[in-house]
Amino acid sequence: MANRPRVVVVGTGFAGYHCLRTLESLLGPDDADLVAVNPTDYMLYLPLLPEVTAGILDPRRIAVPLRTKLPRTRLVLGSVSDVDVADQKCTVVDIEGRESVLEWDRLVITSGSVTRLLSIPGVAEYAKGFRSIAEAVFLRDHILRQLELAEQSDDPAERAARTTFVVVGAGYTGTELAAQGQLLTREALRRYKGLSEKDVRWLLVDMAPRVLPGLSKRLSGPALRVLRRRGVDVRLQTSVKEVTATCVKLTDDTEIPTRTVAWCVGVRPDPLVESTQLEAVQGRIAVDRKLRTAANQNVFAAGDVAAVPDATRPGEITPMTAQHAQRQGKVAGVNVAASLGHGMMHQYKHHDLGFLVDLAGPSAVADPLHIPISGLPAKAITRGYHLLALPGNRARVLADWAIDLVSTRQFVQLGLVRGTSMEDADQPPM
Structure with a gap:
């Protein structure tokens, strides 16, 4: 060697x-x-x-x-x-x-x-990161924990705060997280007799004038319509001024009581x-x-x-x-x-082939080869692309997708969240 x-x-x-x-x-x-x-x-x-x-x-x-x-x-x-x-x-x-x-x-x-952490008070202490497997699984545990605690609470204000989920950043990751999270809580609510869909609120916040600002404009409109049709409160041209243990303060001076702020502002x-x-x-x-x-x-x-x-x-x-x-x-x-003497050097050149955004359930938007499509065709293309691009575990991913179509999801916590509030929750570092 x-x-x-x-x-x-x-x-x-x-x-x-x-x-x-x-x-x-x-x-x-x-x-x-x-x-x-x-x-x-x-x-x-x-x-x-x-x-x-x-x-x-x-x-x-x-x-x-x-x-x-x-x-x-x-x-x-x-x-x-x-x-x-x-x-x-x-x-x-x-x-x-x-x-x-x-x-x-x-x-x-x-x-x-x-x-990318902005110099906003409280973000590092109270916002939830979303960049690793640990953070993704922790966030799921945290969401389910909030539903549990909301159902047990007799305080209407506390119940409303625990069932309000804020995603900051309407780019690729934030948009998909808000879409997937909204369907997650909707399905989970079937197991919580003391809560209903009208009790749960999802917000997507971004300073940009449209969702998916870094992608094609032809994807923004359909994605926004899907989110709003499902009841996601999309706040554009709005940013976060401060995050505390019990609320998020926006630049329009709105204060939203919440225990969950997912940080997807960018990288x-x-x-x-x-x-x-x-x-x-x-x-x-x-x-x-x-x-x-x-x-x-x-x-x-x-x-x-x-x-x-x-x-x-x-x-x-x-x-x-x-x-x-x-x-x-x-x-x-x-x-x-x-x-090292093996072959010839190449220069990098690649034409953008378009983007795909999975909006959970049967919904997706995509522009493969810059041809905008939405709905089930976009969903099929999106999942097909991910299967091809994924370097391994394809059969297992396909199996999980098939199981999700024919059975209900398991809504159990894995014990990652030991605290009962944002102050003492044991969360992965951002």
């Missing part, structure tokens, strides 16, 4: 996972030592996270095991805290907080993005970008179309953490989407292999 070049990939999201899959297919066992640094031993398929909260999918379905799918890659459980580009070393902090130094011959930074590039001291564009590592950095041709970056020139939109960089991350990861793998 000492004589082989070492390729270190930081992060195994869409970009990192597909980079390593490509490297394993292009390089022989003796061509390079492949190392992945990631806090978990799986690749998380984020687009299906709302279905985990809704209880449709088992959490393991969207966790693609790295040791199974990447048999030739050595996994280091931890995070990279610092990168020394000149000496070609990086500092790794393992899951127990211990530091070590990892040398590399080729470095691929694909650490993705993190939840920002991994803070690792700052420690690399590499040139950055909009907070993302600057790379050329071959995904290489100017400071060191042995350093590559892809996905949300990389500012990749968009060949289809001159002068702009590619948006932070799974569609681009997956394809950039493959190109990064091809180019790293080429830099």
Whole structure:
């Protein structure tokens, strides 16, 4: 192993996972030592996270095991805290907080993005994050706990607060979460004799003038109609001013008593970008179309953490989407292999193929190849795409979907929420 070049990939999201899959297919066992640094031993398929909260999918379905799918890659459980580009070393902090130094011959930074926390009082303390399996399962437990406590309460004000659920951010994730969450509580209410549908309130809040502001306008109208038809209170051009243990205060001076604020405002590039001291564009590592950095041709970056020139939109960089991350990861793998003498380098170019948004139940909106559709056809296309894009567990996901069609969901808590209020709830950090 000492004589082989070492390729270190930081992060195994869409970009990192597909980079390593490509490297394993292009390089022989003796061509390079492949190392992945990631806090978990799986690749998380984020687009299906709302279905985990809704209880449709088992959490393991969207966790693609790295040791199974990447048999030739050595996994280091931890995070990279610092990168020394000149000496070609990086500092790794393992899951127990211990530091070590990892040398590399080729470095691929694909650490993705993190939840964007605005400087709003109370958000970090009281809002619920929605970026990991732990947060998704915790949120489901929390929602069911609030229904239980609301039914037991004799105080009308407390009952109303516990059955009010606020989702902040009407982008892809927030819109899907509000849609899935509303159907989750509607179905769960059949088990709560002391509550009815009129007692439960869902709100979706965003500063943008429309839902799904980052996607095609042709998806916004149908999605908004579906949400409002189901009774979701959509507040546009409105933001959050403060979150407390018992309410959320909006910028229009409205105070909404609630025990649940789900934070889906958006993401920002991994803070690792700052420690690399590499040139950055909009907070993302600057790379050329071959995904290489100017400071060191042995350093590559892809996905949300990389500012990749968009060949289809001159002068702009590619948006932070799974569609681009997956394809950039493959190109990064091809180019790293080429830099080691295996194949030719490619330049990244990808035309946006459209987007799909699952609105729970039979509803969805999509614009595959920029042809807008909605309803059951969009639902079929959405699920078909996810099955194709999911790197593993497809049969199990399909089985869960089939079971959800023919049987009722299990509405039980898993014991993740030990507190009885937002102040003492034991929640995962955002």
